[in-house]
Amino acid sequence: MSADLNTSVSRHRGRLVTSVYYGDYDDFKTYLHDLADDIFPFPGYHRYQDEILYETLEAYLVDDYLNVVVEGPTGIGKSAINVTVGQVLGQIAANKEEIESHFGISLRHLNDGSAFYTTPQRSLRNQLAEDEDLEEAVKMLKARADYTCGVSGENCAECPVNNDSEDSCRSQGPACTYWTNKMDTCENHIAVLTFAMLIVDHYLPASDDAGRLSFEDRDLVVVDEGHGVEEQSASLFAGFDLGPWSLPKKVWGNADQRLDYEDERLGDVEDVIRDVLVRTSKFIENNSENADKANEVERCENLMRKMQYALRTHEEGEGWVVNVEAVGQDNSGKKLEIKPVRVDKFLKKFIWSRGRRRLITSATIPFRNNIGRWADRLGLDEGVKFISKPTPFPVEHRQIHLNTMVGKMDSDNEDGNWNDAVEKVVEIYGHHKGEKGLIHSVSYPRAKRLYNDLKRRLGDDAVILDEKKYDTDAMITKWQNSDAEIFISPAATEGVDLYEDKCRWQVLLKVPFAYMGDSRVNYLVFEENEWSWYYENATIDIIQSVGRAVRGPEPSEAASYYVLDSKFTSVMNRTSPPDYFMDAVTFEAPDHWEDSNVAPWR
Numbered sequence: 001m002s003a004d005l006n007t008s009v010s011r012h013r014g015r016l017v018t019s020v021y022y023g024d025y026d027d028f029k030t031y032l033h034d035l036a037d038d039i040f041p042f043p044g045y046h047r048y049q050d051e052i053l054y055e056t057l058e059a060y061l062v063d064d065y066l067n068v069v070v071e072g073p074t075g076i077g078k079s080a081i082n083v084t085v086g087q088v089l090g091q092i093a094a095n096k097e098e099i100e101s102h103f104g105i106s107l108r109h110l111n112d113g114s115a116f117y118t119t120p121q122r123s124l125r126n127q128l129a130e131d132e133d134l135e136e137a138v139k140m141l142k143a144r145a146d147y148t149c150g151v152s153g154e155n156c157a158e159c160p161v162n163n164d165s166e167d168s169c170r171s172q173g174p175a176c177t178y179w180t181n182k183m184d185t186c187e188n189h190i191a192v193l194t195f196a197m198l199i200v201d202h203y204l205p206a207s208d209d210a211g212r213l214s215f216e217d218r219d220l221v222v223v224d225e226g227h228g229v230e231e232q233s234a235s236l237f238a239g240f241d242l243g244p245w246s247l248p249k250k251v252w253g254n255a256d257q258r259l260d261y262e263d264e265r266l267g268d269v270e271d272v273i274r275d276v277l278v279r280t281s282k283f284i285e286n287n288s289e290n291a292d293k294a295n296e297v298e299r300c301e302n303l304m305r306k307m308q309y310a311l312r313t314h315e316e317g318e319g320w321v322v323n324v325e326a327v328g329q330d331n332s333g334k335k336l337e338i339k340p341v342r343v344d345k346f347l348k349k350f351i352w353s354r355g356r357r358r359l360i361t362s363a364t365i366p367f368r369n370n371i372g373r374w375a376d377r378l379g380l381d382e383g384v385k386f387i388s389k390p391t392p393f394p395v396e397h398r399q400i401h402l403n404t405m406v407g408k409m410d411s412d413n414e415d416g417n418w419n420d421a422v423e424k425v426v427e428i429y430g431h432h433k434g435e436k437g438l439i440h441s442v443s444y445p446r447a448k449r450l451y452n453d454l455k456r457r458l459g460d461d462a463v464i465l466d467e468k469k470y471d472t473d474a475m476i477t478k479w480q481n482s483d484a485e486i487f488i489s490p491a492a493t494e495g496v497d498l499y500e501d502k503c504r505w506q507v508l509l510k511v512p513f514a515y516m517g518d519s520r521v522n523y524l525v526f527e528e529n530e531w532s533w534y535y536e537n538a539t540i541d542i543i544q545s546v547g548r549a550v551r552g553p554e555p556s557e558a559a560s561y562y563v564l565d566s567k568f569t570s571v572m573n574r575t576s577p578p579d580y581f582m583d584a585v586t587f588e589a590p591d592h593w594e595d596s597n598v599a600p601w602r
Contacts, residue, residue: 021102025062028103032057032088039087041133046077047392047553053081057088059385060357064108066382069226069371070361073391073580074547075557078361079128082117082222083137085359086190089113089220109356115220116354117192120232128192128224139181139188141197147177157295186215195237199350203305221355225494227362227540230377233343234520237350240306242276243327243335247303248296251279256334259324264519266310266320269336277307309346310338318342321519339520341528344379352379363547364540367532369576390580397558397600398550400585402568404428409510409565414446421564422453425507428562429458429486431593435504436480439488440545442510444468447488450509454486462486472496494544499551504601505560506549511567512541532574539575542568546581558600560590 021027036053045053052072059065072078092099093113100107117128117138128134145157152159156178174180185191193201193215204214223229233239244252258272266273280300287293314320319341327333340346352358358380367374371386391398404424407417429437441447444467451465464479466472466489473496479487480502493512514521514537524530549559572582592599 048389065385067384071365071388074363075551086115114218115190117222119224138190139185140192141185222359226360227364238346239339280304348379364543400561403589404562405566432505437505439507441490503549508563511565535574555600
């Protein structure tokens with residue numbers, strides 16, 4: 001790092017003295033690296049962190065890429081990289097004219113360097129909020145329910161002041177904690193929002209008589225854990241549910257009677273959706289001034305926008321699929337799940353349009369050997385710079401053992417191999433007595449079946465089941481605070497940080513293929529022959545699951561991973577997982593099975 005640069009930054013708070021650098025692109029790169037080093041929030045880099053940071057900045061400011069995709073292994077510290085990229089762009093933007101003049105370069109697509117930082121995953125947003133080293137650089141806007149009104153003492157979602165009228169709530173000044181935090185986030189250089197907030201913000205006017213209502217577009221949109229953005233957008237953001245629980249009873253009406261479990265395409269239920277849309281609009285109109293109905297009105301407004309978008313794009317030829325499912329204790333009701341087949345246009349409209357540049361990071365990038373194909377699926381039309389680094393973690397700390405495979409565990413073969421699978425889990429458990437272990441079951445029924453069998457073999461206190469009716473994070477906390485060593489879950493393959501003694505072993509009971517009963521999966525595979533997508537998603541989920549327990553390079557951070565489903569090998573052969581992942585795959589049992597003392601963490 002240049003001492004002159006460091007001094008100038010600290011003295012002048014962002015006024016960057018460039019006289020110590022020559023005027024060409026090579027020296028501008030050095031200048032970028034020094035600036036990044038100075039801004040980076042930690043005293044040093046993990047291995048490959050600096051390379052990713054430098055290459056990302058050069059892609060934007062030297063090679064003029066608009067889209068950068070980063071594949072950085074679990075635990076490498078991508079959040080710090082993402083935040084530093086935003087801060088560096090801000091510093092460069094603040095001194096743009098001086099820098100362009102000195103180096104003789106043109107910095108395009110750069111206004112003020114501001115950034116949105118978002119992720120489809122709630123758990124990652126919460127981790128970012130709790131990171132004390134990054135909190136000074138970012139400002140996070142949470143949901144209304146996460147704030148307490150300074151006037152009423154209620155959470156802001158239920159606040160009677162807010163529900164009386166939006167203006168009266170905002171007029172309370174600092175007492176309105178939600179609006180105070182929203183305005184602070186609007187003013188901050190890096191604004192952290194959920195995907196849902198960024199989408200809703202698209203519909204809000206810029207301002208009204210009382211002030212700003214929405215965020216302006218920014219120079220950069222960062223999407224962390226972006227590997228699942230296609231599937232999660234289809235299910236959670238562009239996709240939506242209509243039913244007796246998501247809509248008021250008078251809005252949903254008798255729609256249940258008009259739905260058939262055989263309905264698969266939006267065209268099959270278009271008339272039902274249009275009728276529900278009319279009733280939704282009338283409900284909003286009739287209750288917009290009713291404080292007691294404020295939450296229902298807000299929910300209806302959100303669903304009305306989604307229905308309108310689905311119907312409009314359906315008319316334009318976009319594919320939409322539906323699932324009809326039974327709801328209620330006696331399964332007498334029905335709900336309608338609606339999903340787009342493709343999300344490229346949705347992401348362009350609601351996410352990518354909010355920034356002049358985009359940065360997508362993850363430990364696992366789909367179609368990594370054909371990144372252009374993945375970019376097309378996401379609607380990233382301009383060129384994409386792909387940056388990929390191997391894991392810095394020693395291979396002996398993260399081995400994936402296939403000596404435990406018992407056969408295929410799909411629906412056709414599960415019963416025949418089930419007893420062998422249970423025996424193998426008991427054997428694995430015997431080599432890890434006193435150590436926490438996570439079993440990835442893929443489905444809740446399969447988790448329940450294994451739970452019952454292990455309870456009989458190991459005792460009621462040995463196992464905790466992640467049930468669908470409970471929050472997975474809460475169940476993990478319960479497991480960690482208990483004496484139970486085994487946790488069985490279909491929902492812990494990503495977004496879970498089980499470092500060191502929190503988890504020493506994992507079992508993949510079944511390869512996590514997408515559910516063929518889902519109409520979107522069925523459409524992509526059988527009507528569009530997207531088998532490569534099908535296998536790619538399974539590979540991504542497997543690699544993500546391995547990273548739940550191996551979080552760092554030290555022996556204390558090592559863990560063993562065991563595969564029971566023999567379809568693992570065919571999935572790997574049909575995709576292109578990173579070399580570092582395949583290097584860890586072995587048909588040998590762990591050395592610590594023979595000598596318990598050689599486990600890296602012991």
